[in-house]
Amino acid sequence: MLGIEQKKNYVIHYHNQTKHYPNRFASAPGFLEWDTQPNPFRFYRGAEKIGLPFRKDVKEIPYLNIYKNKINPTKDFNLQNLGIFLEYALGLSAWKSIPGATWSLRINPSSGNLHPTEGYLVLPDLPDLKSGIYHYSPYLHSLERRALLTSSLKEKLFEFFQGEGFVVGLSSIYWRESWKYGERAYRYCHLDLGHALACIRMSANLLGWNVTCLNQFSHEDVDEILGLRQMQQIPAEIEEGDILCLVHHSKDFHSFDSFSYEILEEFRKLDFSGVPNQLSGEHVDWEIINIVASNCKKDRTASTPQVSPDYPPMKDYPKNSSSAHIIIKGRRSALAMDGETSITKDQFLSMLDKTLPRSDAIPFDLELCEPKIHLVLFVHRVEGLDQGVYIFVRNPDDFKLLRTKLNPEYSWGQVEEDFPLYQLAKADVRSVAAAISCGQAIAGDSAFSLAMLANFEKSVHVDPTCYPVLYWESGIIGQVLYLEAEAHGVRSTGIGCFFDDPVHEYIGLKDNSFQSMYHFTVGGAVDDVRLQTLRPYHHLK
Ligand SMILES: Cc1cc2nc3c(=O)[nH]c(=O)nc-3n(C[C@H](O)[C@H](O)[C@H](O)COP(=O)(O)O)c2cc1C
Incomplete structure (x- = not known):
């Protein structure tokens, strides 16, 4: 185990090593191996797929409501609203085509359109969906069920979160970016993750839902809760959990401790199904990315509520823009x-x-x-x-x-x-x-x-x-x-x-x-x- 000083030195080393200069770019493949371009879509073979509904509402919500808290009517947690939430958080936004090539775009942008970020949900029982851990497939606009929750875990989660709510988890697959960008890819993956977090927060807000980052969990906890440790991964395509967020109805400030050892143990023992698809036939190993990722792994900490500086109220502008x-x-x-x-x-x-x-x-x-x-x-x-x-x-x-x-x-x-x-x-x-x-x-x-x-x-x-x-x-x-x-x-x-x-x-x-x-x-x-x-x-x- 490295001490904090060594970790710090390594992270700074990575940052310096991956700087671009006019006469020296950070190390990356000299040319793109199109045959090995990673699949931007993850699928779990064998996992049950649940198709999600799309948004059909004709009532448009004013653009500025994206940024305002407590203004949009609170919608129930059900399959219909989950579908809308994911469609406008991580779904596809269009396909583009020129003769000989077609590619999809998403609500969340991504460096090089390579999309290293994956999304997961930990859901309680909903009127039309069983509780479980699900992967979101943006290509199919479907949930892929990775595991069902046991009744004791359901009860414990309900108690822990003091009521209704569900967890969104985000993870990164570094290979998707390093295929093109080499050593600098770790940076791009986390920029993309930030974009995805904002998309999640905004889409939830339009349904009147709150989102709180559960920044007290360790990286290991996140991996285990999302089932990433409980599956066989191709080492060169390793997918790592980054952050969990609670989506909830409470309008007030929310802060939680970490899950108890008991709850984590129950996640660990769940029966996960589905085999992740292989993304590329061949790989290049960018070791520096694995090392920086391991030095940035967070331990379990106390939850740290954010103290924001005081600012004047937000400017109500532009008023007449689209929905x-x-x-x-x-x-x-x-x-x-x-x-x-x-x-x-x-x-x-x-x-x-x-x-x-x-x-x-x-x-x-x-x-x-x-x-x-x-x-x-x-x-x-x-x-x-x-x-x-x-x-x-x-x-x-x-x-x-x-x-x-x-x-x-x-x-x-x-x-x-x-x-x-x-x-x-x-x-x-x-x-x-x-x-x-x-x-x-x-x-x-x-x-x-x-x-x-x-x-x-x-x-x-x-x-x-x-x-x-x-x-x-x-x-x-x-x-x-x-x-x-x-x-x-x-x-x-x-x-x-x-x-x-x-x-x-x-x-x-x-x-x-x-x-x-x-x-x-x-x-x-x-x-x-x-x-x-x-x-x-x-x-x-
Ligand atoms: C973190 C990040 C870095 C990006 N860097 C560049 C860049 O250096 N140059 C550029 O032309 N586009 C850049 N882009 C734009 C992406 O290429 C674009 O988001 C992607 O092709 C998807 O298209 P869309 O944003 O229209 O959905 C970047 C996007 C992100 C999110």
């Missing part, structure tokens, strides 16, 4: 930006505002962790705002440290009263923004792009198991920006490929107190007219 479900399903990554479209200052501020980690605003009420991510913004085309570099300080506790660590010549002029956005420098940063995002033009041809800066001093330096959680927080912010762009009539794209240290150098960072985790860009998209769009579940009809 929540249409925006969620219509979300797409921009493949190219037009280099022309601008947004207004109000739109810009409203997009940033939604990323503030208010404890009563979705998706930041998950109780995941204290906010540690700040946004360094490259403003190109925002009417009423000078071009230049800005910073959005999402946690005021970090303000002083940021001021000390970033370029001492920055002006730190606050843009608006009571809003933590500061202008650092006026400049045309279009070329710089594109250059530091691995030369991707989408970062300079947009209205604005950004780097998500994590406080490493307060997280990884103290507890290396925070490392994946920093990516989760970044992915959650990314998901909000994706939907906000859509709601404001523009588009956005997550950017996992960026030159790490050149970003840090550009903003004057001289040590690793803060590190860039994820880039993002928002602007007017240029659509690829060759692409044909098909309905998400046309293949089931």
Whole structure:
């Protein structure tokens, strides 16, 4: 067993080792072996499949209700509503096609569209479904039953959760990303996981359901509860449990201890069925990923409720946009930006505002962790705002440290009263923004792009198991920006490929107190007219 210091050193080593530089990219396959591309869909052979209903409601829910707590009518836990929940959390959103190739897209975006994240449910008895542990198949929009719960386990869970509710579990299959991205894949898997978490929280909220992260469980617990340890896995395609969340009706703050040893023992002994499909015929072993993953494994801890800073109420903007479900399903990554479209200052501020980690605003009420991510913004085309570099300080506790660590010549002029956005420098940063995002033009041809800066001093330096959680927080912010762009009539794209240290150098960072985790860009998209769009579940009809 490694001590915390060794684990910390290893995690920092991984982070440094997987940085991209203009003259040296992180180690990855030189070319793509299309024959071994991993199947993005997991199936359990032999597991009973239960088809889920789709959303049929005609009553549309206003877009802004996605972010508001206690506003949507509370729906019952039943098969119909589970179907809607999963359809708008992890389901397919469309198929795209060009002559010779067809691929699916999902509600939750994924780096390279490779989809390393899998979803599971631990359900109590519902009017039309037996209690058990289920895998969600987005391809079939079905549940695959992996195990039934024993009556004693059902009782204990009901008692433990003080009433009705169910557990959602998320896991990652690193091979799906390392097939293309090699050593950097661990980062992408956890960014994707953050996006999926936000999707889950938002979809649940539209049904009036609350979601609380059960961050007290150890990684081992998560694996055992989801049945990942109780099955034969192909070592190169190892699937690892990441997080469990409780979906519940309670409007009040919820905090739970870890399951008792007794409850875990009952999960361990369940009779799991279904054999996971093999995803690729051949594999490449990226050992560094297994090592960093094992050094980031969390032990059982006390549940840590999140204390959120105080912020002014959320801006009620945009008011007249489309319905929540249409925006969620219509979300797409921009493949190219037009280099022309601008947004207004109000739109810009409203997009940033939604990323503030208010404890009563979705998706930041998950109780995941204290906010540690700040946004360094490259403003190109925002009417009423000078071009230049800005910073959005999402946690005021970090303000002083940021001021000390970033370029001492920055002006730190606050843009608006009571809003933590500061202008650092006026400049045309279009070329710089594109250059530091691995030369991707989408970062300079947009209205604005950004780097998500994590406080490493307060997280990884103290507890290396925070490392994946920093990516989760970044992915959650990314998901909000994706939907906000859509709601404001523009588009956005997550950017996992960026030159790490050149970003840090550009903003004057001289040590690793803060590190860039994820880039993002928002602007007017240029659509690829060759692409044909098909309905998400046309293949089931
Ligand atoms: C974590 C993450 C990193 C990404 N990195 C890039 C990137 O560097 N460049 C890019 O063009 N697209 C990037 N994307 C966009 C994905 O390619 C896109 O999400 C995927 O193809 C699915 O398409 P969709 O978002 O339209 O559903 C990224 C997406 C995510 C979630």
